[in-house]
Amino acid sequence: MADDNEKDALVCSDESGNQAQPVIDSTEEHENDTAGQQAREAGSNDIIQSIPDVLPVLPVRDVVIFNYMILPLFISRESSVRAVDAALKNGRYLLVCAQKEESTDEPGPQDLYTVGTVVQVLRMLKLPDSRVKILVQGVSRARITDYRRIEPYMEAQIVAVTEQISAANATVEALLRSVRDQSEKVLHLRGLASPDVLSVLQGVDDPGRLADLIAANMRMKTADAQRILETENPVERLELVNAQLQREVEVATVQARIQSSAREGMDKAQKDYFLREQLKAIHNELGDRADESEEDLDNLRKALDKAGLPKEVRQEADKQLRRLSGMHADASEATVVRTYLDWLVDLPWKKLSRDRLDIHRAKEVLDADHCGLTKIKDRILEFLSVRKLNPQSKGPILCFVGPPGVGKTSLGRSIARAMGRKFQRLSLGGMHDEAEIRGHRRTYIGAMPGRILQALKQAGTRNPVIMLDEVDKLGTDFRGDPSSALLEVLDPEQNFSFSDHYLNVPFDLSKVMFICTANHLDPIPAALRDRMEVISLSGYTLQEKAEIARKHLLAKQEKDNGLKPGEMKLSAAALNKVIRAYTREAGVRNLERELSSLCRKLARRKAEGENGPFTVGTAEVESMLGAPRFIEDEKEKKLRPGMALGLAWTPAGGEVLTVEATVMKGKGGLTLTGQLGDVMKESAQAALSYIRSRADSLGVDPGFLSKHDLHVHVPAGATPKDGPSAGVTLTTALISALTGRRVRADVCMTGEITLRGRVLPVGGIKEKILAGVARGLKHVLIPYQNSKDLEDVPQDLLKRIEVHPVHHYDDLPALVFEDGGVPIRTRKGKPETTKKKTAPKGMDMTRA
Numbered sequence: 001m002a003d004d005n006e007k008d009a010l011v012c013s014d015e016s017g018n019q020a021q022p023v024i025d026s027t028e029e030h031e032n033d034t035a036g037q038q039a040r041e042a043g044s045n046d047i048i049q050s051i052p053d054v055l056p057v058l059p060v061r062d063v064v065i066f067n068y069m070i071l072p073l074f075i076s077r078e079s080s081v082r083a084v085d086a087a088l089k090n091g092r093y094l095l096v097c098a099q100k101e102e103s104t105d106e107p108g109p110q111d112l113y114t115v116g117t118v119v120q121v122l123r124m125l126k127l128p129d130s131r132v133k134i135l136v137q138g139v140s141r142a143r144i145t146d147y148r149r150i151e152p153y154m155e156a157q158i159v160a161v162t163e164q165i166s167a168a169n170a171t172v173e174a175l176l177r178s179v180r181d182q183s184e185k186v187l188h189l190r191g192l193a194s195p196d197v198l199s200v201l202q203g204v205d206d207p208g209r210l211a212d213l214i215a216a217n218m219r220m221k222t223a224d225a226q227r228i229l230e231t232e233n234p235v236e237r238l239e240l241v242n243a244q245l246q247r248e249v250e251v252a253t254v255q256a257r258i259q260s261s262a263r264e265g266m267d268k269a270q271k272d273y274f275l276r277e278q279l280k281a282i283h284n285e286l287g288d289r290a291d292e293s294e295e296d297l298d299n300l301r302k303a304l305d306k307a308g309l310p311k312e313v314r315q316e317a318d319k320q321l322r323r324l325s326g327m328h329a330d331a332s333e334a335t336v337v338r339t340y341l342d343w344l345v346d347l348p349w350k351k352l353s354r355d356r357l358d359i360h361r362a363k364e365v366l367d368a369d370h371c372g373l374t375k376i377k378d379r380i381l382e383f384l385s386v387r388k389l390n391p392q393s394k395g396p397i398l399c400f401v402g403p404p405g406v407g408k409t410s411l412g413r414s415i416a417r418a419m420g421r422k423f424q425r426l427s428l429g430g431m432h433d434e435a436e437i438r439g440h441r442r443t444y445i446g447a448m449p450g451r452i453l454q455a456l457k458q459a460g461t462r463n464p465v466i467m468l469d470e471v472d473k474l475g476t477d478f479r480g481d482p483s484s485a486l487l488e489v490l491d492p493e494q495n496f497s498f499s500d501h502y503l504n505v506p507f508d509l510s511k512v513m514f515i516c517t518a519n520h521l522d523p524i525p526a527a528l529r530d531r532m533e534v535i536s537l538s539g540y541t542l543q544e545k546a547e548i549a550r551k552h553l554l555a556k557q558e559k560d561n562g563l564k565p566g567e568m569k570l571s572a573a574a575l576n577k578v579i580r581a582y583t584r585e586a587g588v589r590n591l592e593r594e595l596s597s598l599c600r601k602l603a604r605r606k607a608e609g610e611n612g613p614f615t616v617g618t619a620e621v622e623s624m625l626g627a628p629r630f631i632e633d634e635k636e637k638k639l640r641p642g643m644a645l646g647l648a649w650t651p652a653g654g655e656v657l658t659v660e661a662t663v664m665k666g667k668g669g670l671t672l673t674g675q676l677g678d679v680m681k682e683s684a685q686a687a688l689s690y691i692r693s694r695a696d697s698l699g700v701d702p703g704f705l706s707k708h709d710l711h712v713h714v715p716a717g718a719t720p721k722d723g724p725s726a727g728v729t730l731t732t733a734l735i736s737a738l739t740g741r742r743v744r745a746d747v748c749m750t751g752e753i754t755l756r757g758r759v760l761p762v763g764g765i766k767e768k769i770l771a772g773v774a775r776g777l778k779h780v781l782i783p784y785q786n787s788k789d790l791e792d793v794p795q796d797l798l799k800r801i802e803v804h805p806v807h808h809y810d811d812l813p814a815l816v817f818e819d820g821g822v823p824i825r826t827r828k829g830k831p832e833t834t835k836k837k838t839a840p841k842g843m844d845m846t847r848a
Contacts, residue, residue: 018499035164048140048160055095056083057144057154061102064225065117066212067138067163075132077106083153084124084134092121093140098222109147109154115230118142118160119572138212142230161232163208172207175238182245183214189252207233211241220244224704297325300341308350313505317344336442341634343449343503346457352511356420357388370407371547375792376400376535380415394492399471399516399529402537405587408517409469411537415515416465424455429470434480437489440500449502452489452509463511471528483525490514490531506678539586541770541794545579546572553592563601568602568613574621578595580774581628582621586767598624639745642737644816646729647750647771647780649723649764654771656748657721659714659729661737666709674714677722684712687731687753690809691738694757698813700738710734725762727753728781731809733818741817748772749816756810765789773801781806781815 031206058080060073075081084456087094104111126132141161148155180201185806187197204210215228224244231237268347279294294363304317304729320337327334356362362384365378378399386393409425416423431437440447448454455466474483488494497506517533518524540548557566578598583590602614639645642661647654670688672681688710714721714732728751736743739839751770753759761783770793771779784805790798804815 042175048089048162050090051093051140051142051158051160053150053159054155054157055093055118055142056086057112057116057156058083058094058096059099059107059112059154060096061099062222064098064222064229065096065119065136065138066216066229067140068209068212068215069117069138070122070135072133072135074127075134076130079106081132081155083155084121084132086153086155087121088124093119093139094119094136095156096136096142097144098226102222108150109156112144113226113230114144115161115226116142116144116475117229118158141232153823155580164234172235174209175235175242176205176207177695179210179214179238179242179245182242182249182673182752185249186245186252188247189256198673206234206239214241214245218244243840262613273773292746297321299326300338300345303345307345307347309344310349310506312350313344316505317341330335336447336491340442340502343453343457347453347507348456348460348462349507351461352463353421355384355387355463356418357384359384359388362418365418366414369417369552370411372544372613373407373411373537376411376537379533379535380418384419394510397490397492397514397516398531399518399524399534400537401517401518401521401534403539403586405585405589406537406539407587408537409467412465412467412515412517415513419465419513421513422459422461422464422466424459424464425467425469426451426455427466427469428482429473430475431482432475432480434482434485435501435559437482437485439500441501442504447655449500450606450826452498453503453507456507456512457717462508465513465515468514468516470518471516472520474525483528486528487531490516490528505529538764538766538792539770540588541797542579542774543575543794545588545591546575548588549575549591549595553588553595557592557596557599561596561603563599563606564612567606567614569615570598570612571617574616574618576620577621577628578625581630582625594625601767637745641740641742642733644729644733644736644743645745645748645777646726647748647768648723648725649767653767654764654767656775656777657714657726657729658731659712661712661730661733662711663704664709664711665707667707668705669709671709671711672713673711674716675720676714677720679724680714680726683724683727683753686731686755687727687734689755690731690753690757691734695753698735698739699741700735704738710737723762724752725750725764725768727751728759728809728812732812735813736817743816744779744818746778747781747816748775748777748779749812751781751783751786751806755810759783759806759809759812761785766792769793769801771799771801773797778801778803779804779815781812 058073058075059077061094063071065071075084092483095116096119097112097114099107099111100113101111101517110194117138118140120139121134121136123135124132125134140163142158144156144158144162146157148157183201184198200208200213204213211228211234215225218241220228228237228240228244231240301321304314304321309317320341324334324337324341327337363377365380366380370377383396400411402408412425413423435450437450437452439450439453449457452466456462456464456602459466468486471483471486474486492510495509495512498509499506521529554568554570555565558568578594579591582594585591591748598616598621602612605614606612616624643661644659646657646659648657649655670684672684676684688705691698691700692702692705695704701707712733714726728749731753732743732749735741749764750765752762754760765782765786766789768782769780779802781804784807787805790803806812806815
């Protein structure tokens with residue numbers, strides 16, 4: 001039946017899927033239409049016989065037209081407009097067929113039902129937007145037997161279905177009464193019943209006509225309406241309509257019950273409001289201030305209603321609200337309860353930021369904010385891609401590990417900006433109290449929630465990006481272990497019900513994206529480290545630092561120091577000199593300070609009346625910043641016997657170390673200097689043992705240890721050094737000192753040595769290779785198992801230095817010594833030289 005807003009209206013959707021305008025058919029029009037239909041009943045067979053056998057076909061999306069049904073259609077498809085034009089030229093008859101799938105934009109014969117309705121076009125109106133509006137009336141059912149054409153519009157061979165006449169009997173009469181009763185129930189439940197409408201239903205005695213009349217005014221699925229249309233037997237058709245009416249009665253009954261319940265609840269709310277207003281008026285007349293507290297409670301109650309609290313939390317809030325209503329306003333406990341309820345109101349229980357899931361836009365943001373860091377950017381873009389495909393995915397727990405100043409915190413801000421989320425940063429350095437994470441219990445004076453919930457309140461959303469800075473610097477004392485409290489926060493399997501001691505109700509943290517930062521992994525407890533996805537940030541290369549300075553630091557410092565953009569013309573050579581001679585770090589913090597110093601000196605010159613722009617070259621850098629703070633070791637053209645170049649990793653990046661060894665007369669002592677750590681001392685012992693075990697093949701006197709002492713020194717002596725990666729370098733320096741052979745000055749090396757001469761993998765390969773390139777070396781030897789780490793080294797740097805992976809120390813002498821050969825002691829004790837080994841391509845074995 002017609003719905004509440006469209007009384008007795010015939011409403012349909014056009015063939016383009018847009019809702020057509022209803023043709024309001026008043027009661028008088030219904031009666032006149034019924035009378036007209038009765039008058040034309042005798043000639044209906046003549047009308048069917050006058051319908052052509054071939055008709056244009058008009059597809060419609062979500063409506064089924066029945067006999068005698070009048071409705072407008074809006075036509076926008078070009079093929080459908082042509083079908084209407086063809087119908088107007090040939091008797092005004094069209095065959096309207098419903099589509100099987102509403103989403104099909106260009107339906108073909110296979111997309112349409114085979115049974116449709118022949119309609120007669122009563123009126124046509126061309127609209128300004130190139131659409132056509134037609135008014136049609138259903139004439140007869142028809143079945144398609146064949147399609148004559150598809151283009152430019154569909155035309156089909158049809159067979160009109162003659163309406164069957166059913167004999168009156170008790171069964172038919174009972175069915176007619178049942179349908180009328182069901183229709184009246186629907187009309188009464190929806191408030192549409194009127195004597196005129198009921199008289200129309202009572203005036204139709206033909207089963208087929210009544211079935212079509214009711215079906216045309218019911219809201220049904222297209223498939224259900226099509227099934228009624230295809231049923232030729234009037235009684236069976238009426239039975240289908242009766243079944244649909246029964247379902248409609250059930251739906252209308254439930255709908256009426258829901259509306260009644262809502263109305264009762266609204267009446268109760270209005271009654272409560274009226275009584276509260278009366279109570280306020282009484283208090284005002286008595287001069288009582290209790291109305292203020294009542295108003296506060298009302299406002300708090302309304303705020304709790306709007307906060308979207310979960311059921312369990314709302315029960316606790318109502319309990320505390322009842323306690324508050326029974327307390328005196330000046331009671332100390334009332335302040336505690338009121339503060340607790342304010343926290344429940346302020347927390348974002350249901351508010352979420354909409355993620356910006358444009359992958360290309362996110363990549364542009366990350367690239368604009370940071371240079372390099374390819375792996376981290378790829379990880380963020382992968383997370384956004386997963387989030388786009390699966391909105392219910394949990395947020396990752398990332399941990400950025402790297403030296404200071406490499407951009408860990410700023411990277412978190414960029415991630416939040418790329419995702420369109422709010423950003424909050426928590427500094428965990430020096431935190432000792434577990435309550436900083438979990439909050440204080442309300443039994444303490446000055447209790448408050450933990451830092452996690454405070455950050456969520458400040459962010460105002462349930463899914464911000466929260467950066468836990470310096471997670472490796474958490475402390476532990478008698479007040480608890482904050483790192484243990486973080487286990488629940490950073491566990492995706494637990495943090496959906498995080499319980500803060502202050503709130504004492506669960507809060508869902510699963511939508512939060514946590515990012516931790518640390519300088520070192522070792523201080524982080526193993527259980528906490530296991531919950532995080534660790535991503536290492538190594539130091540920036542010289543080229544990356546220069547690019548960061550050009551893109552970000554220079555413009556920022558010019559603005560901060562009052563200079564106009566581009567007013568300081570810093571040459572590339574001058575910038576490189578600032579980076580090399582005045583900073584030694586993995587990040588760019590000191591670089592930013594030096595650039596700020598340059599800008600301040602130029603700002604003084606400008607303030608004194610000098611006009612810009614100011615050109616700063618290498619000479620000006622030294623005059624403005626003073627003598628260079630860091631002087632790189634001079635690259636020697638030729639190394640003396642006992643010297644070898646090794647590579648070391650430091651928090652400020654890679655570094656080239658010169659290892660020196662010397663031989664003295666003695667009784668086999670080994671002296672190690674240069675503030676070497678225990679691991680490095682053990683590497684020297686292992687190198688010495690390997691040389692003694694392979695003395696003959698290495699050209700070393702087997703009895704050297706009984707006649708000589710050895711001294712190994714690693715400058716600079718004031719800098720502590722440790723780690724196993726100097727084993728290969730120590731071995732080479734000792735062999736050079738014992739045999740008198742020189743090590744090539746353009747070769748550096750790294751790797752751990754074993755007693756059997758195997759070269760084991762070490763860390764920091766990228767930083768070490770960068771240091772070798774910066775020193776101007778041409779060849780670097782690394783353990784073979786570190787070949788995989790070359791993926792992290794920029795390709796332009798690999799073109800400037802040749803990398804030689806080695807398995808065993810036997811592969812090194814041919815690569816590192818100037819003579820390229822390995823002296824072998826003969827049985828008579830006289831050394832002889834084996835055939836020189838061929839160096840890798842591009843390596844001159846004789847060039848110093």
